Amino acid sequence: MGRYLLRRLTFLVVSLALASVVLFVLLRLLPGDPANALTSVGASPDQIAAARHSIGSDRPLPEQFTRWLGQLVRGDLGTSFVSSLPVGPEVTARLDLTLPLTLAAFVLAVVIAVPVGFVAAHKRHTWYGALLSGISQLGMAVPVFWLGMILIALFALNAGWLPSGGFPQDGWDAPAEAVRSLVLPVVTIALVMSASLTRYVRSATLDVVNSDYLRTARALGASLPAAMWRHGLRNASVPVVSVLGIELASTLLGAVVVESVFALPGLGSMLATGIAQHDYPVIQGVLFASTLAVLLIGFVADLVQRIIDPRLRDRLSGVAR
Numbered sequence: 001m002g003r004y005l006l007r008r009l010t011f012l013v014v015s016l017a018l019a020s021v022v023l024f025v026l027l028r029l030l031p032g033d034p035a036n037a038l039t040s041v042g043a044s045p046d047q048i049a050a051a052r053h054s055i056g057s058d059r060p061l062p063e064q065f066t067r068w069l070g071q072l073v074r075g076d077l078g079t080s081f082v083s084s085l086p087v088g089p090e091v092t093a094r095l096d097l098t099l100p101l102t103l104a105a106f107v108l109a110v111v112i113a114v115p116v117g118f119v120a121a122h123k124r125h126t127w128y129g130a131l132l133s134g135i136s137q138l139g140m141a142v143p144v145f146w147l148g149m150i151l152i153a154l155f156a157l158n159a160g161w162l163p164s165g166g167f168p169q170d171g172w173d174a175p176a177e178a179v180r181s182l183v184l185p186v187v188t189i190a191l192v193m194s195a196s197l198t199r200y201v202r203s204a205t206l207d208v209v210n211s212d213y214l215r216t217a218r219a220l221g222a223s224l225p226a227a228m229w230r231h232g233l234r235n236a237s238v239p240v241v242s243v244l245g246i247e248l249a250s251t252l253l254g255a256v257v258v259e260s261v262f263a264l265p266g267l268g269s270m271l272a273t274g275i276a277q278h279d280y281p282v283i284q285g286v287l288f289a290s291t292l293a294v295l296l297i298g299f300v301a302d303l304v305q306r307i308i309d310p311r312l313r314d315r316l317s318g319v320a321r
Helices: 002-029 034-038 045-055 061-073 087-122 127-140 144-158 175-209 212-219 224-261 267-276 280-308 310-317
Strands: none
Touching: 002 061, 002 280, 034 045, 087 127, 087 175, 087 224, 087 267, 087 280, 127 175, 144 175, 144 224, 175 224, 212 224, 224 267, 224 280, 267 280
16 A cells, blocks of 8 residues: 555656646647736837836746746645735635635535436436436536526526625634635536536436345345445446546636626635736746645545445456456
């Protein structure tokens, strides 16, 4: 296990290093000049050149990359071209909103998807089993921004139960208002995520239900829920854990859309502003933090799979079953 952890950590560091190179190079290939955001409309070539020199974008790319990499090693995400503020503290502050939003949506999606997926598999030959499968299939095709606008129209503009967007200026110091402002974004993300998760839970449950060991357990008198609880839950959870990791990572990355729809000052809106202003340090900082989070989520999901399934641990140690 120790060798496996060392190999996975090495893979994580190498992946992060490669991602930083790709991120830096692709960002420089995009059209647009960050110096334009620092100068007024109609600025002279000398003024634009002076702006490029002040932010260092006129230096060779290898020099710029080496400087950025050196900052990363020291835990510094750089300084914004536009605001001249350090990016790291701003990313940390935005995570105070993005992380609760993502985690709450993830938990709600799991609470919805696991029982619904199990019922859809167990009652697959009934009309409501087919209805649950159809709804989950339909939910996978619904764009998250469209669902967000529908929920705003229903519960904010028409009913007036919840705010249509924004976040309290006092942040989490006003917890009731903060929670109310996140209800619709959380539900939006959770409904879309639960649709795809339901399909995976249904598929994993069907694989276990059709297995020989579960049929044997049921032939000995156990009900399906009892047999699933005692013998099938662990096997069914192995592929689902992998999908949960992917869904959590994609939700974190996709928060930019939901935060834009609900005007939330989170990591997504910070990224959107950085892209609009060609603020390279902000874009790099947000994407690097997101990439690190995605790799850590994948690492944890992989580790949990091996803890759940002893066969995966045996493969690592070379034990044959």
